[in-house]
Amino acid sequence: MVKAILPMRLQDICVTKSKKPILTDINLEIGVSGFTIVLGPNGAGKTTLLRTMHGLDRTSAGTIEWLGQNNDIRKRQAFVFQTPIVMRRSVIDNLAYPLLLNNIAKSLALDMAKKRAISIGLGQALEQNAGYLSGGEKQKLALARALIINPEILFLDEPTTNLDGAATREIEDMLLKAFNNGTRVIMTTHDIGQARRLATDILFIYRGRLHETSSATAFFENSKTPESRAFLNGDIVE
Amino acid sequence: MNDIWLGLLNAVRLLVSLDADLFEIVLRSLQVTITAVIIASLIGFPIGAWLAVNRFRHRRLAIALLNALMGLPPVVVGLFVYLLLSRSGPFGVLNLLFTPTAMIIAQVIIITPLIASISHQAIRDLWSEYHDLLISLHATKWQRMKTLIWDARRSLLTATLAGFGRAIGEVGAIMIVGGNIDHLTRVLTTAITLETGKGDFALAIGLGIILVGLAIIINLAIHIISKTERAGTW
Ligand SMILES: Nc1ncnc2c1ncn2[C@@H]1O[C@H](COP(=O)(O)OP(=O)(O)OP(=O)(O)O)[C@@H](O)[C@H]1O
Ligand SMILES: [Mg+2]
Numbered sequence: 001m002v003k004a005i006l007p008m009r010l011q012d013i014c015v016t017k018s019k020k021p022i023l024t025d026i027n028l029e030i031g032v033s034g035f036t037i038v039l040g041p042n043g044a045g046k047t048t049l050l051r052t053m054h055g056l057d058r059t060s061a062g063t064i065e066w067l068g069q070n071n072d073i074r075k076r077q078a079f080v081f082q083t084p085i086v087m088r089r090s091v092i093d094n095l096a097y098p099l100l101l102n103n104i105a106k107s108l109a110l111d112m113a114k115k116r117a118i119s120i121g122l123g124q125a126l127e128q129n130a131g132y133l134s135g136g137e138k139q140k141l142a143l144a145r146a147l148i149i150n151p152e153i154l155f156l157d158e159p160t161t162n163l164d165g166a167a168t169r170e171i172e173d174m175l176l177k178a179f180n181n182g183t184r185v186i187m188t189t190h191d192i193g194q195a196r197r198l199a200t201d202i203l204f205i206y207r208g209r210l211h212e213t214s215s216a217t218a219f220f221e222n223s224k225t226p227e228s229r230a231f232l233n234g235d236i237v238e
Numbered sequence: 239m240n241d242i243w244l245g246l247l248n249a250v251r252l253l254v255s256l257d258a259d260l261f262e263i264v265l266r267s268l269q270v271t272i273t274a275v276i277i278a279s280l281i282g283f284p285i286g287a288w289l290a291v292n293r294f295r296h297r298r299l300a301i302a303l304l305n306a307l308m309g310l311p312p313v314v315v316g317l318f319v320y321l322l323l324s325r326s327g328p329f330g331v332l333n334l335l336f337t338p339t340a341m342i343i344a345q346v347i348i349i350t351p352l353i354a355s356i357s358h359q360a361i362r363d364l365w366s367e368y369h370d371l372l373i374s375l376h377a378t379k380w381q382r383m384k385t386l387i388w389d390a391r392r393s394l395l396t397a398t399l400a401g402f403g404r405a406i407g408e409v410g411a412i413m414i415v416g417g418n419i420d421h422l423t424r425v426l427t428t429a430i431t432l433e434t435g436k437g438d439f440a441l442a443i444g445l446g447i448i449l450v451g452l453a454i455i456i457n458l459a460i461h462i463i464s465k466t467e468r469a470g471t472w
């Protein structure tokens with residue numbers, strides 16, 4: 001039986017890279033459900049925040065607490081990168097890979113992978129080298145591969161930044177479906193419209209600090225700080 | 239000049255008549271070299287992957303050492319293996335000196351560093367591509383190495399072929415440990431050396447043609463593989 005790993009809590013988290021402070025004193029609780037979107041100007045530390053939560057970047061101070069035991073924690077999370085990392089394998093083998101890592105029988109894994117491929121419109125490309133897919137298809141594949149283990153929490157770093165409208169909509173549909181099935185989502189974006197469409201709550205990061213935490217409605221209707229208001233207005237915020 | 243023409247003519251005659259001596263030698267060459275290449279790959283791939291995936295003290299030193307080992311003079315390797323396998327040596331009881339096995343051992347020592355080094359470069363490149371994904375998926379060290387070796391298999395084939403090219407043309411070490419014994423340890427390169435010394439150019443040239451042909455095939459194969467590799471068609 002899989003145990004829940006949420007809620008998770010960040011306490012006084014600091015991250016430094018090359019001796020430069022990137023994140024400073026982050027205090028934050030990620031509850032059991034929600035679709036959180038992380039906003040903020042370029043270089044604010046959004047990517048670093050997600051990578052730190054997931055354990056890809058090292059903290060220099062503070063603690064990250066998850067609910068469960070050590071081993072479950074990593075296995076119940078998934079991460080989708082801004083530039084999709086596609087393995088030099090066929091589409092179906094890309095999808096099956098996380099299952100095989102978790103010692104799921106090969107025939108079962110391939111079966112599940114095939115179903116996923118069909119559901120994202122890649123049913124005709126099962127045996128095709130994933131390296132040949134278009135940018136949008138690669139990102140769909142990366143997202144489907146992240147979701148195949150049914151993660152409790154899914155991190156996404158600007159998953160649609162390089163995609164056009166149609167591909168973005170497909171990704172958003174997949175995300176909403178996962179969210180409605182109970183997956184906790186934490187995502188960064190530069191697309192305010194996308195944030196409005198998807199978010200239940202917002203984290204606004206500014207110069208490595210968590211500037212504002214609020215529900216999506218509150219943030220978009222009546223954000224609290226001048227920086228976030230300027231950001232929403234499309235003013236240049238540095 | 240006449241010698242060469244005569245030799246060439248005789249060589250072609252030996253080739254088309256499927257001369258028994260010639261083919262015995264070719265077969266033994268292939269058998270020794272292919273065995274050595276397989277063993278060296280089985281050792282070299284994991285070394286390459288291990289060096290790529292693990293961070294440890296003196297890692298750079300280990301890689302530099304590996305690259306230095308690529309330049310080992312074959313005669314010295316031959317001498318070393320000879321001393322190990324000779325009657326009075328530590329492995330003398332095995333009676334392996336002057337057998338194809340001794341030649342395989344020498345070739346494995348010569349080409350393993352080459353295969354490991356080329357594999358390391360290929361796997362390191364792939365690792366930088368896969369790093370975040372494999373860490374995110376919480377793959378164990380062992381799973382990482384397996385994944386990288388499998389997904390880099392095209393480049394690893396290039397490493398194997400490079401090892402084959404080096405081994406098939408090698409003469410110094412296998413002459414020492416094999417002894418160039420007729421019907422037992424004589425291979426392409428040692429036979430060419432011997433026949434040339436005797437002034438019997440027909441067999442030498444025939445063997446030379448085959449050796450050159452093999453080298454061309456190997457290099458063409460490496461070229462084609464690395465081209466498809468770059469085009470992302472792996
Ligand atoms: N390895 C590193 N060494 C030094 N500084 C780094 C390193 N990695 C990131 N940074 C810096 O950390 C800051 C935050 O980077 P991060 O990628 O988290 O920002 P971001 O909010 O995701 O920006 P963007 O919107 O452009 O994606 C940036 O100023 C960046 O230059
Ligand atoms: Mg970023």
